[in-house]
Amino acid sequence: MARPPHARDKVLQAYVALLLEGERGATMDAVAAQAGVSKGGLLYHFPSKDALAEAVLERFATVTADDLRAMRVAPEGAAKHFVRTSWQVDHELDPIYRAIVRLAQAGHAGALAAVDDLHRSWLAEIVAEVGDEAVARTIMLIGDGLYHQASMPGTWSRDTFAESLPDLLTLVDRLCGR
Template sequence: MPPPPVARAKLLDAFVRILVDQGERAATLEAVAAEAGVSKGGLLYHFASKDALVEGLIGWLEALVDEDVALMREAPEGAAEYYVRTSCFEDTPLDRVIIAVLRLSQGADPRAQAAIRGLQQRWLDVLLEQVPDEATARAVILLGDGLYYNAALSGGQGFATGEQIGEILALVRRMVAAG
């Protein structure tokens, strides 16, 4: 019988909290178990090693990106505006999981690095479905990444106000139209 998804999710969420708040070195199996309020044996039942925990985290990231890609494709304003509009850190599960995987990536974990490259490519692929010019699509990705990075560094406050985001979105519309 597969392990209950709720227990796995609780452990993965604890892993994310430690990675985001304290960094990779603090994210030991013991610390994750304690943060989740389970025994180390309980953690090992669901994740036999830290490698398995990392794989679980990357799987969670992929599932969250699947949801985001679907929303991006269906966005009435188009993929480019959706990407930029949602590139402000809002402390969502996707935001927190991205930051956690980035922490692992900074520690030179090749799986995390591949996962980050993969999510960037998936978003680029969706943009290229609606933005025929690859340079414009890449510029939109970099613009969104800059907004996200800035907001994440400032605890979600970001560099751009709501009005400024509106101006940036108008610029994105012009870029896409010209591309």
């Protein structure tokens, strides 16, 4: 008898959640327990940790493709879109991005390639708009700094960035010569 389709998603979400706590703790037993499924139920959908990692990479590819599409069509332009959305850690991209980073830190070649590809793609979109790679890299560093600060515990960063975001976006315009 086939398992309910949502069980696969629950298992994948559990694996991502465990990766966020640390790659070593994301064992098959821990994933099954976190998802509330039997080990057999887990193995039905994902016969190995490699299969789980591949599913996370597929989800990452889908979410990042959506993000890049949104960046391309953003009325404000790719650079301002990147900075404006960088500090939003409640977006669906954030947990899957952090899970892929954890896998990359653990030496997973596919995850490392996926992170590199995403960063290259973000840079390419910004360069296409601003025409200067050094300016595009500076804009990415602004966004990366916002992301880092927003992911810190406490509310200081989020409150501060919410207030100062218009000034940062004005700075992005200045960097772009607008």
